[in-house]
Amino acid sequence: MIFFRNDYGEGCIEPIMELLQKANEESNPGYGEDQYSERAKQLVQSKLPEVPSDIHFVVSGTLTNLVMLRHVLRPYQCVLCTDSSHIVQHEAGAIEATGHKIIQIPNSSGKLAPAALAKTVKRLKEDPHFLMEPKLVYLSNATEFGTVYTRQELNDISKICRENDMYLMIDGARMGQALMSGIDYTLNDIAKWADLFWIGGTKNGALFGEAVVITNEALKPFFRHVQKQSGAILAKGWLIALQFIGLFEHDAFYECAKYSNDLASIIQDEIIRLGYPLFMKSTTNQLFLVLNKVQYEYLKDKVDFEIWTYWDENIVVRLVTSWHTSKTSVSTLCQYLQLAMDASKSAEEQADKDEEQLEDQKAAE
Amino acid sequence: MIFFRNDYGEGCIEPIMELLQKANEESNPGYGEDQYSERAKQLVQSKLPEVPSDIHFVVSGTLTNLVMLRHVLRPYQCVLCTDSSHIVQHEAGAIEATGHKIIQIPNSSGKLAPAALAKTVKRLKEDPHFLMEPKLVYLSNATEFGTVYTRQELNDISKICRENDMYLMIDGARMGQALMSGIDYTLNDIAKWADLFWIGGTKNGALFGEAVVITNEALKPFFRHVQKQSGAILAKGWLIALQFIGLFEHDAFYECAKYSNDLASIIQDEIIRLGYPLFMKSTTNQLFLVLNKVQYEYLKDKVDFEIWTYWDENIVVRLVTSWHTSKTSVSTLCQYLQLAMDASKSAEEQADKDEEQLEDQKAAE
């Protein structure tokens, strides 16, 4: 089996493992008040030179989202996001469990369309029965479908947020992949658009860990208190800091993301060339591909992937590349895709022949 | 500075680091559905041979407590525990944030006295205005003050719980230290007394991680759902599993705990010999010592410790040993304690002399 199941199937890049070993027997203060945490914050800050920020580290993604939303929102304030959002689909009600309603807006290629956002905000503000304040827009970049926001889109969404006294929060579980997808903006721009966001380590070469960045002054105080109350401060906080030192000290964060995007791009080109339908065209490291039954049966014991959803008779599968994916396994995958397509075509031809024969028989009778 | 600040100031024991490196580039399924997690569960289960249990891994302690309590309790059910409990004093309202009231019972040397528990339960059940169900007794073993429950105490508390249709939950952040403190019970006994408990890795040689053990059949289903909803499932779940493989495969868990207890015992004997008052007599790796100002001033730049609380003019400090504490630093600490006591006595003598002189002067006048 070649592994294209996800981008969190292996440990960490070598520089991080080295940092871990080197620091292992040093004595540190607990709860993130150590020198490594300080250094990691400086490194992240150095990528946002124009936006002085508060930076915190949390061990995993759902925990990060729930702490950030608990921190920001008052009971009567709700979140706006697409219906395909991670907090809607894949967090087991974590946000509602903190007491907050999520208003879903139909996605457009996995993205929140600025026009759809503006319309929803207008409708909610005009509804006298709603009695909630739409206060935070949540979006993921890259999206849950592997697509990436344009500069114009982020600009527009940020503007809508400011005009409506709402916060913009960006889930950056795959922020590296978004930034290396060929777009024309940087972390510094993200920091200018968003009031708070996070930069994912788990899915981009770290053992674990996400860096929370708070840019809006009003949201800076007391984050640590909410973090503690949510069980989201690690006793040995320097362990997460080491991940981000490893990712940002020599830009491994960008290299890993570019590497995984490049491999995905090779695969996607081949998918298109072979004539497989795409569920969504991706510019990052997640690919969503439609297989028929023959193709699925051919591939399922050779490639480790995830079934995303069902489309009538067909199966939508997700293929993911990462810092750890080898070029050899990409070649192998492409060969398998070719063979699965061949198998599928033969089966069709055979089916056609069988049908012809049957018709001939019928005619003969 | 010699480090006696806490037992989570360094990384992990060597065998765990080796496991981490070895497994680093293998591809695993996510969210704890991997073979290492399976193996770690078997190892923990092997220590509770008579009690078939559900075992889960969570990255840190407060998160573990809040997930377990959210999982078990209905809105109208409350927790009973000592006023010195970790969930009362050191979790920033995490339990109340999940909606549950905690009823505090005054501690007796850091422990929940069975008689005090019985009396409180009776009072609550008789109060027609209370309209809550006391449903879960929480205790820490070892306690927050370094003391350890006796077999008789745990037996009695467990019996009170069963007679009153309440669950017993044991916080085992320092369970290893409790078990190696010279008591006459094992993890298997703990599993028989408790309905659910946890075994701490963070404070006993692991990088992070606590093992949740659910013994009561009624509490087994859906734990994973609550864990997910609380942001408490790590994407790379095998990382926590590796900690517990490292701790239990060759009983490092017990060795680390015994080692730290033994060093603490040497220090405590010396403290007693030197005549320092103890805030609490400990049988594990946390020592609580009362210093006067001179002693404190002498020690504070030589020994890295934590101020626990203030006692009038005096200062209660905590000294903690761990798997990582060296015998040399224990010797050095004992010398410092001797010198601090000497300094304090000289200062007293000087003060006495000064007073005498003053009186002589007065008499002479």
Add this chain to the structure above:
Amino acid sequence: MIFFRNDYGEGCIEPIMELLQKANEESNPGYGEDQYSERAKQLVQSKLPEVPSDIHFVVSGTLTNLVMLRHVLRPYQCVLCTDSSHIVQHEAGAIEATGHKIIQIPNSSGKLAPAALAKTVKRLKEDPHFLMEPKLVYLSNATEFGTVYTRQELNDISKICRENDMYLMIDGARMGQALMSGIDYTLNDIAKWADLFWIGGTKNGALFGEAVVITNEALKPFFRHVQKQSGAILAKGWLIALQFIGLFEHDAFYECAKYSNDLASIIQDEIIRLGYPLFMKSTTNQLFLVLNKVQYEYLKDKVDFEIWTYWDENIVVRLVTSWHTSKTSVSTLCQYLQLAMDASKSAEEQADKDEEQLEDQKAAE
């Protein structure tokens, strides 16, 4: 202005006012432990002869919904209902504030279609990432759009719930109106289909108050505890009991509902006769009518109604009848509707003429 704004614009029917006055200076135990509460429960129970139930009284609707859902659901369990549900649209996030996720299913004439429900349950149970348990189906009867479930529909939904180990909860804010809408089932049938439901007093002749009925044995214990914790037990509990005595002692509950349905039916017939488009065809006391601008301008200062939503250039308004609506005001309303339609037609004719003239002018030039 004639009042068709809602069915909670006036106080209560005369028999209830008499009960209130008569009981006013008697001394009663507090918190619903009085004889009137006992009597009111017996009266409600007498309408469900085959289903022994626990009955409780809560002062208002949103509070009732949130107490019932808090009582029933564990953190990892979610609610399924239509996107037009009261708990989705009109309770300001009250359900999410208790920590529970609501899964919305597109409505069909305001109703939950059994097939849509079955499909959603299947999808959620098959999704390995969902990690929530769909556990309770919520529906309103009559619906938020004035429509009513058929016996077949309720039968089917109840069956789907039981087959999937889910509870059925029915919001009966307008249960009286549903039961008197010409359907072939009774409160006793409702009690057999649902695991818990409520019977609305506020919108059917009482000052306030809703009767919670719990039929499922497993859900009976501890409701009162959750009610207390939610601030939903009135000190003078007999006040709500008196409402239900007044409604059920001589079946005023049914008479008020029938009366308001009958008046609404007269109005709806006239609306259809006059050619107004209906937003939804109702069989109860809420009518949803589409007005153009001329009609709206004509009516808005003569009839007190609520704007429901906007349809391009047109306005959807809601007209509601109640036990208090007079036949005279119904006649007046019908006249106004006729005149508004006339005004609208004249305006159109005038517009046509103006256009003709303009064209003639153009032609003449």
Add this chain to the structure above:
Amino acid sequence: MIFFRNDYGEGCIEPIMELLQKANEESNPGYGEDQYSERAKQLVQSKLPEVPSDIHFVVSGTLTNLVMLRHVLRPYQCVLCTDSSHIVQHEAGAIEATGHKIIQIPNSSGKLAPAALAKTVKRLKEDPHFLMEPKLVYLSNATEFGTVYTRQELNDISKICRENDMYLMIDGARMGQALMSGIDYTLNDIAKWADLFWIGGTKNGALFGEAVVITNEALKPFFRHVQKQSGAILAKGWLIALQFIGLFEHDAFYECAKYSNDLASIIQDEIIRLGYPLFMKSTTNQLFLVLNKVQYEYLKDKVDFEIWTYWDENIVVRLVTSWHTSKTSVSTLCQYLQLAMDASKSAEEQADKDEEQLEDQKAAE
């Protein structure tokens, strides 16, 4: 049985019943947006001439407390109050259910001592592990034990709050009784000391209803949203408004409170004269009296009272007067108290005699 069980055992004073009847068939807008609510707010505001306030009406006490605290507090902020507080003892965990931790301070005659408050705040602010912000001080005036704060005490507590950036919230379930207990301050002073408070109707002559007063500008916005989300807006909001019109239009609020205080004072004087121990000396309408078994047995079938707690062999009972208590029943109660004391003394004498006899017998043997 004569009724001294509580002050919410009957309906309402006559002027309120008249208002209810008069308004019963008028048509009003829903949810408190009617003219009566406007009028009631003006009347309450007129009692706080120097403090422009936002005023809202909620139907009952626990609901009022939980809505106010949910509105004010962020997740990381906690409440400080006495251990005898209503929110600690009698609300079934309602405050914790909204996610907030309560820090208990030992009461001094039912009151929060300014010095104890200051000490607790200092301790919490200095504790590096606490990671919560003490943000709101809650007190009840009159207290749960019938005592009343002095001007000096309220002044001091208010000052401590302001110096520590904390809010002061006053639970006024028996505010009327406090104000008429002979103290030297008014509602206007309360409004100056507190950031928010409530004035109780339920226990002082109204059918139900409490008036929330928000004086701090920062706390005014969005209260209605939290109220709605908590199920705490009554559809027929004018019903609560009518209670407050009835209470404040001709000062029935003050008269009812004075009347009940005066009767309680007569009873308390008699209790002292007869030599019963007081659990607490009251200046309002709640009396706490210690009975021995003979006294208790004598009284329990003649007087309807509540057992408050047990004191070794003795029983602490609560006697409460209200606007509805008659002077005749006060006289009867005083006679019963005399007779119970007589019975108790006879029993003692008899017991002494029996003992003497026994000793004589022994001596004779």
